Amino acid sequence: KAGVTQTPRYLIKTRGQQVTLSCSPISGHRSVSWYQQTPGQGLQFLFEYFSETQRNKGNFPGRFSGRQFSNSRSEMNVSTLELGDSALYLCASSLEPLEQPQHFGDGTRLSIL
Amino acid sequence: TQLLEQSPQFLSIQEGENLTVYCNSSSVFSSLQWYRQEPGEGPVLLVTVVTGGEVKKLKRLTFQFGDARKDSSLHITAAQPGDTGLYLCAGADSGNTPLVFGKGTRLSVIA
Numbered sequence: 001k002a003g004v005t006q007t008p009r010y011l012i013k014t015r016g017q018q019v020t021l022s023c024s025p026i027s028g029h030r031s032v033s034w035y036q037q038t039p040g041q042g043l044q045f046l047f048e049y050f051s052e053t054q055r056n057k058g059n060f061p062g063r064f065s066g067r068q069f070s071n072s073r074s075e076m077n078v079s080t081l082e083l084g085d086s087a088l089y090l091c092a093s094s095l096e097p098l099e100q101p102q103h104f105g106d107g108t109r110l111s112i113l
Numbered sequence: 114t115q116l117l118e119q120s121p122q123f124l125s126i127q128e129g130e131n132l133t134v135y136c137n138s139s140s141v142f143s144s145l146q147w148y149r150q151e152p153g154e155g156p157v158l159l160v161t162v163v164t165g166g167e168v169k170k171l172k173r174l175t176f177q178f179g180d181a182r183k184d185s186s187l188h189i190t191a192a193q194p195g196d197t198g199l200y201l202c203a204g205a206d207s208g209n210t211p212l213v214f215g216k217g218t219r220l221s222v223i224a
Contacts (some may be wrong), residue, residue, distance in 0.1 A: 104155030106154045
């Protein structure tokens, strides 16, 4: 059974640009959550999608957005990138909304120059 | 805002030694999870504890949930280089709320 797949694995962007990250959940999982991981703040919850609807949102600015498609794949978008957005972005999937355990992908490493 | 404090932040030990890492909060959690994350990979779930006072063992790893469900510990016996990684605790206050993560303990086991 394939795990959670995140693409791309690495990205380098400059300030002011925007970026889109992709997450394909485990087959049959309908809930996708996104987290930002930095050395200073650790893992922080961004948002969670289920049945193409955002059901929970963390404390991040509106520059961070996401969506989910009918096949449960999810994308997150960050606009007007800032240096502080450099982080590992992790996606996790589960059968039901925020059901435990969640299964994590290996993340997208985003570096802002 | 619920917070989970992990200690120590960094730990470097020799192969064969024992160690304990801690996860503390002033809040009560309905369940608590421990993950291990290796460089370049996502966190992998090790265990979930849900009952106050619960003790779970996973080979050389022993996990304990505090009686008041506010804290937890992870004890590793006879550490091996393969135990090296970032150990994260995460708590949930109900079945369908986002996990709150600690910042982790980075463990290095030297052969």
